[in-house]
Amino acid sequence: MKRENPDVLPDVLIDTSAWVEFFRGTSQTADLVAELIEAGRAAICGVTYYELLQGAKSDDEESRLTHALSALPYMEITRNVWIRAGNLSADLRKKGITLPLSDLVMGAVALEQNFHVLTLDEHFQSIPGVKQYHK
Numbered sequence: 393m394k395r396e397n398p399d400v401l402p403d404v405l406i407d408t409s410a411w412v413e414f415f416r417g418t419s420q421t422a423d424l425v426a427e428l429i430e431a432g433r434a435a436i437c438g439v440t441y442y443e444l445l446q447g448a449k450s451d452d453e454e455s456r457l458t459h460a461l462s463a464l465p466y467m468e469i470t471r472n473v474w475i476r477a478g479n480l481s482a483d484l485r486k487k488g489i490t491l492p493l494s495d496l497v498m499g500a501v502a503l504e505q506n507f508h509v510l511t512l513d514e515h516f517q518s519i520p521g522v523k524q525y526h527k
Contacts, residue, residue, distance in 0.1 A: 402435035402465045404428050404525045405502045407511035408443040408494075415457075421512060424527055428510065429464070437467040437501045439494045467501050476500040480519060491515050 406414075406425055414425035428434040441461060448454035477493070477500035484491060492515065499519035502509045508525035509516050516522050 402433050403507055404433050405435050405437060405467065405498060405505070405507045405509050406440065407498060407509055407513055407516070408440050409512035410510045411440065411444055413512070421510075424510065424525075427527075428525075434510075435465045435467050435505075435507065436461055437498060438469050439497050439501075443494060467505055467507075469497060469501060470504070473497065473500045473504050476503060483520075484518060489518050491518060495519070 406428070410421050410425050413419045413421040416422060425434065444457055444461070445454055448457055474497070477496040480500060481491065481493075481496050495513065495515040496519070498509065499516060499522045501507070502523075503519075503521050508523045510525040516524060
């Protein structure tokens with residue numbers, strides 16, 4: 393995973409659903425993830441690491457995933473992110489919407505960093521202020 397321009401800051405958080413497509417290598421989403429990586433615009437957070445690694449089918453696959461993902465900028469999940477995720481969840485639950493913790497945390501990271509999210513997951517449409525990345 394080589395970045396074409398190391399001076400470009402990442403601005404797109406890649407969700408697990410898009411990474412799965414990337415590693416399968418058979419879709420328009422996979423191509424889009426590759427373009428973002430090459431341009432230095434892709435980033436990852438701990439939730440995505442967790443979701444991808446827990447799905448690894450072998451030690452070799454886990455090793456390849458860890459190596460590939462370690463080349464990307466990593467967005468920390470700070471105290472402010474946890475607070476924001478909790479507030480988002482509370483606000484959504486008041487409206488009758490319950491989302492997975494992983495999506496709320498990732499949405500909060502994106503909001504804190506002013507990132508777009510590349511995802512195939514419709515949950516992100518329910519998180520106010522989260523901008524989805526589309527080419």
